[in-house]
Amino acid sequence: AVLGLDNLGKALTQEDTDKAWEVVAVLVTAGRLALKDGTGISPSKLKTQQRTLEGLEKIPAHGKDILNTDMVEEISAYLAKACDTIYHPLGQLVENLVDVFRASYIGVGAHPRLLHHAVLEMRSYISRLYRVVRVLFPALPANGGPLYVYPPPKLCDIPRSTQEAKEFIHGLETEDANVHVFTAAGLLHPILLPKIYPPLFDLYALYNEKNDDCYWERVTKLNRQSDM
Template identity: 55%
Template sequence: MILPSNKIRRILTLAEELETIPPHSKGRLTVEYYHQIKTYLHKAFDLPIHPLGKLMEGLVDVFRAAYIGVGAHPRLLDHAVKEITSFVSRLYNCVRILFPDLSETGGPLLIEAEAASEGGTTPETDDISLVVSCGTLIHPILLPKIYPPLFDLYALYNDKDDEKYWERVRKLNKQGDIGLMAFLGIDQKFWLIDAVLKEKSPSLSALRNQSYCSAIETLQHISTAFSPKEKLEVIQKTFSEITKTVEESMGDVQVWCMDDLFPIFHYVVIRAQIRHLGAEIHLIQDLMEPHLENGELGIMFTTLHVS
């Protein structure tokens, strides 16, 4: 088979970039070293002529053959999840042979930037420290390659519940912003339409999709994220957008209580109209690493689940 010229160019470019390999070991894992490893692995697993690329290609072919077509049955979801868990574990073990400074067990490991660990000054960045694990390294590499057949299984498994949910969402979305926020019990000070209320506009009841737009758009990105961590980060950013919207409107730093925050988040979920939300939640539950369940991301995920 003759490859297209653009694919040949891409392969040659990747092969050239992979000529520089991160050090086998530096004695400890830092943020900078971890990013070097991660960048290298993303390229290596994407290159079909690289041993890691050949390994990934074989695993992906096997998974697709098993769960596409006749294999796309909801009863096989549990088997698919166990297979993915096995893939992740074995791929990580292979990677640790190349880079032994990675966590031996694959469990969560807090790493720091080189300057921070040496007691020096660090630039203003979010990457002063990171919690890394087997999943944070392997999930973003593996899951995008098998996501379509995997998510089809989740959609099939949750089809009936998602259909009921979708009918409720469509019904609730027929209401205007004020009607829906009132129905959900959102405190009026968080409606963020004071100016409109003061004008007593006769078209006020027809106001639609004008509240918390940035949070709604952010949450819709959950369907384009592939790994559980990426989906959780979308949820986290959604909460941040809600807070930002309220603070910009009210001019104060907002300290939330769940009685105020939950109805607003419920409104955002309804307006986001995510067709297979039950499948999205199920996927996160199955593949989310245990150390994420009790932290901030876990609490936010629970809020989405109960909404």
């Protein structure tokens, strides 16, 4: 069970979200206690993990409010920390997914014909991971987007002069310029891709090896020719 839930395919309720955050709190607290011992961990890594867990103590807004750009930034920052430590359910999940991916496509598994399967598997990871993330943040769109997300509305007085009206309109135009197109991939790619990049890059390199050889052969041939 992930986040204490056995069936992530069902419709989410506030009770599911509250239960998931309780699981997170328990694991993060247990992680802080484990780090107090510090056995088997280098001092630098210990400090990094401690700072990460401290950053996870503040829970972002996770209701079903209308999503805005500030919320997306806050959620993104939280997920980056959560997925970077084994003392968070999301971090444990990501670590397991990365281990499986690397075991499948490194060494004997590194074959150009497997590139297509690796890309599909990565997309499947994103889809399933997003379903888990939505348990914690139900304000995120159920279909993963794309969704236009706007800055939070600003409270302001009614313009009483031409100058105030111009400033008001300028503020609206500035907000429109800050519109963000949200997608599940845009949220999770920066978190997952750096962890699986090496084997994925190797597969792309193997897949395009013949084209690369032809390219460098032509470059070498051109370099041998005289400029005259």
